[in-house]
Amino acid sequence: MPTYLEFERPIEELETQLQHMLQQKERGENIPDEEIEKIKKEIIKKRKEIYENLTPWERVLLSRHPDRPQALYYLNTMCDDWLELHGDRMGHDDPAIVGGFGLLGKKTVMFIGQQKGTNTKERQYRNFGMANPEGYRKALRLMKLAEKYGKPVVTLVDTPGAFPGMEAEERGQAEAIARNLFEMARLRVPILVIIIGEGASGGALGIGVGDRILMMENTWFSVISPESCSSILWRDWDHKKEAAEALKLTPQYLYNYKIIDDIIKEPVGGAHVDPEKAAKILRREILKHLKELEEIPIDKLLAKRLEKYRRIGVYKEGDKVISSF
Amino acid sequence: MSWFKKIKERAKQQLLPPPQKKDTPNGVWTRCPACKEMLSIIDLEQNWHVCPNCNYHFRVGSEVYFNLLFDNGKYEELFDDLESIDFLGFVDRKPYSLRIEEAKRKTGLKEAIRVATGNIGRNKMVVAAMDFDFIGGSMGSVVGEKFARAAEYALEHKIPLIAIPKSGGARMMESAFSLMQMAKTSAILTKLSEAGIPYWVILTDPTTGGVTASFAMLGDVHIAEPGALIGFAGPRVIEQTIRKKLPPGFQRSEFLLDHGLVDFIVPRHKLKDTIIRLYKFYKY
Numbered sequence: 193m194p195t196y197l198e199f200e201r202p203i204e205e206l207e208t209q210l211q212h213m214l215q216q217k218e219r220g221e222n223i224p225d226e227e228i229e230k231i232k233k234e235i236i237k238k239r240k241e242i243y244e245n246l247t248p249w250e251r252v253l254l255s256r257h258p259d260r261p262q263a264l265y266y267l268n269t270m271c272d273d274w275l276e277l278h279g280d281r282m283g284h285d286d287p288a289i290v291g292g293f294g295l296l297g298k299k300t301v302m303f304i305g306q307q308k309g310t311n312t313k314e315r316q317y318r319n320f321g322m323a324n325p326e327g328y329r330k331a332l333r334l335m336k337l338a339e340k341y342g343k344p345v346v347t348l349v350d351t352p353g354a355f356p357g358m359e360a361e362e363r364g365q366a367e368a369i370a371r372n373l374f375e376m377a378r379l380r381v382p383i384l385v386i387i388i389g390e391g392a393s394g395g396a397l398g399i400g401v402g403d404r405i406l407m408m409e410n411t412w413f414s415v416i417s418p419e420s421c422s423s424i425l426w427r428d429w430d431h432k433k434e435a436a437e438a439l440k441l442t443p444q445y446l447y448n449y450k451i452i453d454d455i456i457k458e459p460v461g462g463a464h465v466d467p468e469k470a471a472k473i474l475r476r477e478i479l480k481h482l483k484e485l486e487e488i489p490i491d492k493l494l495a496k497r498l499e500k501y502r503r504i505g506v507y508k509e510g511d512k513v514i515s516s517f
Numbered sequence: 518m519s520w521f522k523k524i525k526e527r528a529k530q531q532l533l534p535p536p537q538k539k540d541t542p543n544g545v546w547t548r549c550p551a552c553k554e555m556l557s558i559i560d561l562e563q564n565w566h567v568c569p570n571c572n573y574h575f576r577v578g579s580e581v582y583f584n585l586l587f588d589n590g591k592y593e594e595l596f597d598d599l600e601s602i603d604f605l606g607f608v609d610r611k612p613y614s615l616r617i618e619e620a621k622r623k624t625g626l627k628e629a630i631r632v633a634t635g636n637i638g639r640n641k642m643v644v645a646a647m648d649f650d651f652i653g654g655s656m657g658s659v660v661g662e663k664f665a666r667a668a669e670y671a672l673e674h675k676i677p678l679i680a681i682p683k684s685g686g687a688r689m690m691e692s693a694f695s696l697m698q699m700a701k702t703s704a705i706l707t708k709l710s711e712a713g714i715p716y717w718v719i720l721t722d723p724t725t726g727g728v729t730a731s732f733a734m735l736g737d738v739h740i741a742e743p744g745a746l747i748g749f750a751g752p753r754v755i756e757q758t759i760r761k762k763l764p765p766g767f768q769r770s771e772f773l774l775d776h777g778l779v780d781f782i783v784p785r786h787k788l789k790d791t792i793i794r795l796y797k798f799y800k801y
Contacts, residue, residue: 354730356750356758361768364778366729366749373703374735393687394699394730394749401700415687415696415727425609425689438607439692451693501704502665504697505658506604513602516694 194464195258199242199250203461206235239461246410248436252418254410255389259464261471263290263305263348263388269468270475271295274303277334284363286327288319288355289399291334293343296479302338304331304399305348308389321390322355325368328398332372335379344382344482347399352417354395369398376401377501382485382493384478386456387411387443388463403485403497405451406477407443408470409458413451414441450517451504454481549573565785574742574785576722578624579631579646582681586644586789592635595643596666600627601659605692613690616652624650629684630660632667634676638793640800643671646681649723656728657688661698664732668705668716677715677796682733685751686726699731706735715799719788720747720770720779739779740791741770747779 196204210231217223246254254260267274271294279285291304306323309315331347338345354365376383376399383402391400391413407413414421421435422428440446443455456477463470485493506515546555551573561568565585566575584590603614621627629651634643645667647654664680671678687695709716718736722745730749741747748768756763766772773779783791 354749356754358755358759358763358767361748361750361755362776364734364776367734367778369730369749370699370703370732370734373700373731374706377700377704378707393696394727397696397699398730401704413693413696415692416689421609421689427610431609435609438605438609439689440605441692446693449693451697498704498707501697501701504701505662505694506602506691507658507662508600508602510598515604 197250197253197257199246199253203235203238203242206231206238210235236460239465243461247433248412248439248442249418249433251410251442252390252412252436254462255412257410257462257464258310260389260410261463261467262310262350263303263307265310265467266348266388266471266474267292267294267303267305269471270478271303272297277337278330280326280329280333282326282329284324284326284329286324286330287317288321288323288351289327289331291331294346296475299479299482300341300343301478301482302334302341302343302345303348304334304345305388306351306396306399308350308352319355321351322353323351323395323398324355324357324360325363325365328354328368328372331399332375335375335383339379339381342381344384344486345379345402346384346386346478346482347402349385349387349391349396349400349413350389351392351395352390353392354398366394369394372398373401377498378494380490380494382482382488383497384481384485386474386478387413387452388474390417392417401501403493403500404453404481406454406456406481407446407452408456408463408474409443410462411443412436412441413443413446414439448517567785572743572784574722574744576649576683578626578648578650578683579633579681582646582719582788583631583633583635583644585785586637586679586792587633587635588637588639592633592644595632595634595670596663597627597631599659599663601657601691603690605690605694607690607692609690616690620651624648626651628659628663629654629656629688630663632663632670634670634674637789638796640676640793640796641674642677642679642792642796643667643674644679644681647683647728649683649685652688653686654682654684654728655686655688655695656684656698656702656731657691657695658698660688661695661701664698664702665705668702668709671714671716672708672712675712675714677717677799678709679717679719679792680732680736681719681721682724682728683721684724684726684728684733686728696727699727702732703735706732715795717792717795720773721745723747725749725751734778738795740788741773741779741782742788743770743782743784745770747773 273295276292306321308321309318385402387407418432418436422431459466549568552571607613720741
């Protein structure tokens with residue numbers, strides 16, 4: 193059974209109607225095909241209507257949809273071969289971050305992504321995609337390997353944040369993230385960052401620095417989750433919708449602000465409606481962007497990468513406003 | 518009521534305008550939050566705001582560190598005409614623009630970071646020091662830009678860069694732009710690495726969130742003041758997550774030393790001496 197979010201209720205009603213009709217038809221009752229076609233069309237229309245007018249908060253909900261495809265789904269579906277690698281070589285392996293070689297046609301890519309888990313058991317095992325320092329260190333180890341082999345790095349970002357736990361602090365969560373930001377700024381292979389779900393704060397950025405940042409349509413990327421923002425700035429948990437608006441965290445805003453470089457279309461109704469199609473689109477986009485990035489000589493690419501981050505910001509200098517968008 | 522308090526009240530009414538930067542509580546006396554001893558503000562200031570009784574390090578701002586580090590307290594401030602603006606129209610309980618104005622009025626500062634250059638032990642260096650009183654020492658576009666310019670200044674003049682972070686994290690009111698300052702400040706440091714320019718960090722109370730997870734943890738050498746809170750997540754967030762009380766001393770400098778995250782702990786009055794020694798090791 194698919195899961196419907198609050199704002200998807202009208203679709204659920206139509207889908208139920210459709211199922212009902214199909215069952216009746218199966219039982220031999222006289223249901224005209226036009227009726228069925230009509231309701232199918234209506235479902236498509238309704239989906240479009242709802243999904244074209246999503247509020248930022250609804251998009252946040254969609255990014256967390258329980259049926260939404262995650263990193264491992266995409267890797268298993270879009271790669272012609274995929275070999276997962278484990279461990280940070282310093283005593284740990286973090287299941288919240290997955291990574292390894294993937295083959296897209298004749299193109300080898302080092303994939304690194306957060307995996308939140310698709311059922312209760314996996315979610316616990318993956319710590320809901322909240323990485324510990326060893327996750328970021330494993331990611332760095334894999335990036336260095338990609339650099340050695342001259343293979344591009346593609347990261348699939350999907351995390352509610354880096355894990356705020358005791359052991360994470362003991363093992364240097366902040367240092368692990370900072371180290372990755374530093375190393376990703378100078379890694380001598382192209383890096384493509386794709387937000388496929390939630391892109392929360394430093395936990396997302398820890399595998400999120402690159403030559404290009406893409407966001408899938410129903411995702412968000414922000415300095416803090418709307419819930420935490422509400423609790424800190426409004427001092428209660430009830431203002432998450434306002435916080436989601438204020439944070440301007442949707443792909444369209446971030447594209448306009450030139451923080452991200454492109455938005456990846458999802459099947460109508462979201463990636464979870466047609467995961468296979470979503471994976472196909474993702475593969476196509478990855479290949480397109482990697483081709484463009486690999487045409488740039490590496491020294492020039494690195495200079496451009498540094499310049500991209502050097503510029504970001506909006507401030508006043510004397511009477512002059514300086515803005516990166 | 519203790520006679521101390523009466524004197525304090527009277528003193529408040531009659532005396533002394535508040536100190537220019539709100540580094541210490543107003544008045545002539547203050548109570549050490551650690552040992553509860555009453556201390557004269559003048560004595561405290563002369564001791565670089567460290568309790569003479571128990572060595573508790575009071576939180577102080579950039580001004581105190583500049584005076585402490587630069588020879589004869591002489592320095593030139595750089596990039597001080599950079600100011601934040603509310604370019605997203607961010608409104609929570611109050612508009613961001615109002616928060617900026619209030620912070621400026623309250624602190625007499627323009628932003629949460631100041632950059633200055635001058636001699637430390639007769640060698641020119643550049644120092645980027647943060648002020649917690651300015652919107653919780655949060656990092657937005659201006660903090661990121663001033664830090665980047667400080668790094669470029671160090672690069673251009675081939676002099677060491679010293680960072681003194683003091684921050685609650687990224688500035689939420691600049692949303693993704695503040696998040697990107699983490700990448701911006703970290704990326705610029707790769708240039709210092711390649712040029713062999715020293716970058717030293719003096720970790721002070723408190724340093725958490727996005728600032729810790731970027732330039733604060735990327736020093737060649739990490740010096741920490743005693744008892745400073747230094748971490749990624751704040752203690753309250755961790756306690757909510759693990760549903761346990763944290764043990765005393767968790768995320769303090771001494772804890773970080775035990776876990777290999779800082780090189781040494783240095784009391785405030787020895788900071789300058791430590792920087793001069795590091796410089797010699799770099800130079801000779």
